[in-house]
Amino acid sequence: MLGVLGDLVEDIVVWVDGPLRHGTDSDARVFRRRGGSAANVAAFAAGQGPARFLGCVGDDPAGHALAAELAGHGVDVRVAHAGRTGSIVVLIDEAGERTMLPDRGAATLLAPVPDGWLDGLTHLHVPAYSFDGEPVGTAAVDALRRVRAAGGTTSLDASSTGMLERFGRERFLALATELAPTLLFANRDESAFLGLLVDGRPGPERARLAATTVVTKSGAEATTIDVPGEAPFGVPVPPVREVRDLTGAGDAFAAGFLAAFLDGLSAGLPDGGGLREAAARGHRCAARVLASPGASCPPD
Secondary structure (H helix, E strand, O other), X not given: OEEEEOOOEEEEEEEEXXXXXXXXXOOEEEEEEEEOHHHHHHHHHHOOOOEEEEEEEOOOHHHHHHHHHHHOOOOEEEEEEOOOEEEEEXXXXXXXXXXXXXXXXXXXXXXXOOHHHHOOOOEEEEEHHHHOOOOHHHHHHHHHHHHHHOOOEEEEEOOOHHHHHHHOHHHHHHHHHHHOOOEEEEEHHHHHHHOOEEOOEEOOOHHHHOXXXXXXXXXXXXEEEEOOOOOOEEEOOOOOOOOOOOOOHHHHHXXXXXXHHHHHHOOOHHHOHHHHHXXXXXXXXXXXXXXXXXXXXXXX
């Protein structure tokens, strides 16, 4: 079973129709959606295999509603309740790019994870947002170590350059080196910031993650997969008809990739064959969210 540890929050998604006009009104459409990178991955993955979410929300109506909504996607939801439920304002420009204003609230209050929450997990995925704040940062590291000690695989997502700058580039690289995840997901800017993939080639810090496969997304351009000891290779991204909102696309990609990985499609990891198929499934999953508000998919 796939486990995902991290944030479950309310996204307030604002589609701005035209440039923001400072000091006065700007035309916009506003949507409320369940959000949080970890919750998004769990929700997208649950349609492809068993998935469990681990996190913390407030003991308030918003927290209970978000947990119920996530469970409605078939996710096994394990949440603690403390503080107040977090929210993120997501401003979407006309090109679909995001500017996020996070107030993570209770998501940072997850304490050490009970043993029962980890029972049956074969893989644990943690967005780097979960390292930023306490006690959730300590809880995330501890859970990753316990899953690895039990023989499971793990993955991290670099999350955002803003978060990495705030957390500290060297601090994150040192932590990732210590944790030695099976997979690390990043977009082009995050991977370059960390020195893992620069202009399509392994960067100066790549050797530090000697046991980790680095998966670098690049929008509409090919995703680069860098398997330790091999030359990086690209997996093309199929054309997408409409792009209105990039929110959740990276989470959907990770969900599709990990679902394929856990299905055994990546059994040929050393030669990259299984990873190509995993990336292809990730692309298909991500394409479904690009025309709808937030981390949501249009009805089939």
